[in-house]
Amino acid sequence: MTTSTTAPSAADVTAAAERIRPYARRTPLFRTEVDGRPLVLKLEHLQLTGSFKLRGALNALLATERPDRVVTASGGNHGLGVAMAARLLGLPATVFVPESVPAGKARRIEEFGATLVRHGATYADAVVAAWAAAQQPGSRYVEAYNDPLVVAGQGTVAAEVVAALPEVDAFAVACGGGGLGAGTALGAGGRLTVLVEPEHCRAVHDALAAGEPVDSAVDSVASSALGATRVGRVPFDVLRANPVRSELVTDEELLAARDRLWEEFRLAVEPAGAVPFAAWLAGRVPGELACVVLCGANTDWTPV
Known part of the structure; x- marks a missing residue:
């Protein structure tokens, strides 16, 4: 019943990729240009179950x-x-x-x-x-994020991107409890990982600022997916040991980003899935060719 707290490694991500290959989708990449800037979107919202969590x-x-x-x-x-x-x-x-x-x-x-x-x-x-x-x-x-095996599994998202497009030089991902962010940091091969959260749903941001996991308030339209009140110790230790940067976006920015993904590309994601795109649109993600991970699409859509 106990969960190991040993920090996972890049090698663990490689092993995870082999384990899950027969079951999980290798989700597509979409290379495009937005506002005159090149961008790669990892369409992880097309994963089985509609998110990377599988x-x-x-x-x-x-x-x-x-x-x-x-x-x-x-x-x-x-x-x-x-x-x-x-x-x-x-x-x-x-x-x-x-x-x-x-x-x-x-x-x-x-x-x-x-x-x-x-x-x-x-x-x-x-x-x-x-x-x-x-x-x-x-x-x-099965822990949601505070488990080395879970973190390694989430890291296969970034590993797939690096294998297909090694010229990608930064990643932007949404963060809740830190599992996807830590996994991305491990799978990114030394590239910068930008950890993006809503400004009132910021467990990772507050932990990095405090130097340790701390309790954080949760109040955002994206809180059903990013509503951890405290980052996990396992992902936090990974994040401290790798090149990462924390950014915050407003609910207005993330909803506008979600709507733009739909209007321009017909990509339907839930609010949490648009969080890193919101940061990229606002110029808070560096790099000549960044990869924004669209991590989830579990929302109900009303037909017209």
């Missing part, structure tokens, strides 16, 4: 002894990733979510075959209940 969940389950059942807590996207990973591997899964979970994400978790349990007002409340349920012998609790 990668870390698969790696966590494939790299350890097969459990009898899988348990996790999630604000939505991680739960979808765990539910699908368990389904692909033929394992039963239970996902605890806060009462505030978006209806679309809750519905899809159940559609993937997992048992959905609503508990508490916050993600932290759901975690407490999930950990208690996972004490049953044979259970495997």
Whole structure:
């Protein structure tokens, strides 16, 4: 039941890529120009389950002894990733979510075959209940971000980009608990990783400023995906040891970026998925050819 706190390495990302290859999509790259500047978009919102979270969940389950059942807590996207990973591997899964979970994400978790349990007002409340349920012998609790195997799995996103387009010189990713940011820092091959968060949903930014994980307030339209109140110790240690930079965007900026992705490219992402694009549009991501990771698309769209 305990989770290792040993920091993962670039070699762990390489091993994760081999493990998950039969199950996860190798999502496409879209090279374009916006406002006269070259840009690469990693279309990770086209991943199975609609977000990168499947990668870390698969790696966590494939790299350890097969459990009898899988348990996790999630604000939505991680739960979808765990539910699908368990389904692909033929394992039963239970996902605890806060009462505030978006209806679309809750519905899809159940559609993937997992048992959905609503508990508490916050993600932290759901975690407490999930950990208690996972004490049953044979259970495997899959952390959302504070697990070296999960972080290594998320790093395969950047590793795919580097392998296909080595000329990319910086990455911009959305951050919540730090799993994707830390994984990107490991998979980026020494390139700068710009960690982008909403200005009122900033666990990574506050931790880097304080020099250690600290509690942080959560208040953003993107909080269902980026609503960690504290960055995980495992990803934080990775981030401190690699070239990273923290940037914040307003809710107005990230919603405008989401709308622009749709209007110009017909790319439909949830608010959290547009966060790094918002920072790039505002000139806060350096590099001659940066890669912006569109990390999620788990939102409901109303047909017209």
